[in-house]
Amino acid sequence: MAALRVFSRNLPYLRQQFSALLGNTSPSVKFICVVVIIGYILSFSDDVVNVLSVTPGYLLPPSFQLWSTFTFWFLEIHLWEVIIDIVTVGLCGKLIEPLWGQMEMMKFFLLTNVGVAFLTTFYYLVIFACTGQTSYLFDIHVHGLAGYLAAVSVAVKQIMPDHLLIKTPLGKLTNRSLPLLILIAAIILWAIGALEGTYPCMWGSGTILSWIYLRFWQRHSSGTRGDMADNFSFDNFFPTVLQPLVRGVLGPPHRCLVRLGVCSPSPRRVHLALSPRGVTISMPGVEPQDMERRRQIALKALSERLSKTSEQTRQKNLSTKVNMDAVRKMQSQVTPAFAGEVPGPAPAPAEATLVDLAEPEPPAKLS
Template sequence: MSFFRALNRNLPYIRQQFGALLGNTSASVKTICGIVLFSYCLSYSENAVKIISVTPGLLMPPAFWLWTAFTFCFLEIYFWEVIIDIVTVGLCGKLIEPLWGQMEMMSFFAIVNFGVAVITTIFYLILFAFTSNDELLFEVHIHGLAGYLAGVSVAVKQIMPDLVIVKTPLGKLSNRNVPLTAFFGSLVCWLIGLLDGTYPTMFLSGLIVSWIYLRFYQKHSNGTRGDMADYFNFASFFPNVIQPPVHVISNSIYSILVKIGLCRKVVRKYDIANPTGVMIVPGIEQQDVERRRQIALKALSERLSKYQQDKQPLLPKSTKDLKPDLLSNTPTQPPAPSHVPPATSSSQELKTVIVDDVNNGASTSFMPPPTIL
């Protein structure tokens, strides 16, 4: 009862935040959120869950329930999953849709979810082939936007620069680590009983499908397809320690897919006229150039701040702070050149600025040149 009372008190604030999230978004985003809310009401009916969800034994022949591959993504059983789905779709409308456009965002939504349905079904068919357990075919119901959440995390990794989200005792967590971290988090939640067993499988399927689409097949406004940049390769999702073996495995699989015609071979161009030998990778648009510029500026600012902290000289405020032996060792003024006319007595008084280097204990002197009238 206390939960519902707290919910009623915070209901106006929650409504206000959702209104701000979904405000100024396209009709497609609002439609997806509305269907998710309506499907949650249908989740209390077992027949509706069976009809809307993907059941591995019914998606394949002879039943052939193909429509479930397009409806399963709108059904959630738990209300907190509905909230996460609405927030994610709303953020996509704010962040991704202005860059891609409404049609590309809807295409990404449909491709990722359909691929998740197919790959997850194949996974349970393989499990059935090893275990001969009929429950894996007819008692498992695949539903929800877990695969699309994984796809959004991959898209954010591609669009946004490598920014540090939070600092932990184990290291820094950036948006580059979000997809794999979220997958292992779903595994932990499944082990402790907070999520169904289909959730980690759908999430991993969404990671694979979304990366393949964005890497090789997404069409850009300049006529190119995919994003073949080095920062978006498959090994970049993993920590730096295990990236070399992942590189070997992923490159081997990629070579096989190129030979059978499922993937295209990367054609890299070099600007010979440029003395730096800049490599041009197809599939890079203006937002990618801007992202690289932001990454370079961030790295440069960090290096400059670190250098200033390490090499900042300490200047004495006056000659009273200097040691007597340093003052006695100050070199005298060199004679003025013969071709320079003699100056007044006031202009001949030159000031000597002595800088005491605290790092090596050496003293240097700087003498301004004589005034030429």
């Protein structure tokens, strides 16, 4: 009851913040947020949860409950999950949708969630094959937007990879390391019983699927596909020490997929110091849309920094002007007094003397 009273007391403030977050967003963003709220209300019924969520054993034959791959994402059990979903979708509408467009964002949303449903089911099928426990097939309910939240973190990493989030004693936390850190935190919380086991599975699935789509398959306005930039490679998700090991493990499967025509080859690293002068080197990953995207981000950050600096300078100049005016006013009110001088009445002004400026008469002549 105490928590309910606190929530009702802060409800106007929360409503104001959510309206500010979702203001000027597309109808698709508002639709997703409304459906998530409705799904949370429906989650109080166990029968609804069983029908709308993805159950690995029922997604496989002979049941084939394929409709659950389109309904599980808006079903959240906890209120904090609903709040995180709405905030993330709202930020996605503010940051990603202006760059991609509404249709591309919805396409990314649908592909990620449907892929997360099937890939998470595959995980539990492997666990069932290793353990033989049927509870991993029929007692597990996959639901929520955890996979899409991971996909959004990957998209933000692609757009602003080196954006500083927070400084810690261990180092700087940027968008580059956010997906892996959240996955590790989810695994730790699951190990201590504070989080459901489906959450780390869905987060890992969303990270992998969104990276594959953005890396190889996303179509751009210039007609190209994917983002082959070196700072968006999969080993870039890991610390620098582990990157050679990750490249060694993922190298052979990637080369096989390239030969099959499923994936594009990785960009080659060319040392410009060894190249002849006057030769233009064209490398994959330096696409026009990638350069334009990074240029727009840099210009936006520069304009925000300049506006902040100009505002501080204006306030400083205004404060200096006010102080100078106050000093001049005080100086005008102070009459200087010298030592030994006794103030007295001011002397009367001297009388004016009229002077005749007419020409003098000539002197009389002497006889």
